[in-house]
Amino acid sequence: MPEAVPFNKHFPVSWEELHRNAKALAWRLIDKGPWKGIIAITRGGLVPAAIIARELELRMIDTVCVSSYDHQNQREAMVLKGVEGANAGDGEGWLIIDDLVDTGKTAVVVRKMLPKAHFATVYAKPLGRPLVDTFITEVSQDTWIHFPWDIELQFSQPIAKQHRGA
Ligand SMILES: O=P(O)(O)OC[C@H]1O[C@H](OP(=O)(O)OP(=O)(O)O)[C@H](O)[C@@H]1O
Ligand SMILES: O=c1[nH]c(=O)c2nc[nH]c2[nH]1
Ligand SMILES: [Mg+2]
Secondary structure, eight states, X not given: OOOOOOOOXXXXXXXXXXXXXXXXXXXXXXXXXXXXXXXXXXXXXXXXXXXXXXXXXXXXXXXXXXXXXXXXXXXEEEEEEOOOTTOOTTOTTEXXXXXXXXXXXXXXXXXXXSTTSEEEEEEEOTTTGGGOSEEEEEOOTTEEEEOGGGOXXXXXXXXXXXXXXX
């Protein structure tokens, strides 16, 4: 798999935008079901998974716990917990939900655990896109998406200054 590029652009996402996009994802998924339940990839997948579970009226929810980034620095994807309680087998009829796919490394690991599950994310970058079955918004590979739980309101540099690298 090709290596990721540096993050030159920033794409902040508000709670409202995330809610709207997660609901858009639920609309795309409703006709592809019925779904037995959701496997959320922690931690980023938890928030969209909750919104999608509410919209699709799914109450069977489990997690796979994967960690691969220290902020913007990628490490090997570490599986801290697999699927345990859900009895999801090979994943047939199950949704895997994550906030985004970037290089696709996390998706590769989780797809191996649940090969027949439907993998859905709110955001996708080009390297990871082929690994996702359904997503809503694509951003370029050199963009860092800032999720609402990771950010707070503060002064932002005018684009012209950012562009000059000031
Ligand atoms: O496609 P990839 O290059 O593997 O990157 C995507 C993964 O990275 C982030 O999770 P992270 O490991 O940062 O953990 P977190 O969800 O707990 O923040 C994000 O939530 C995805 O799960
Ligand atoms: O908050 C995040 N934004 C991103 O763009 C990203 N890519 C991998 N992991 C990520 N986490
Ligand atoms: Mg994650």
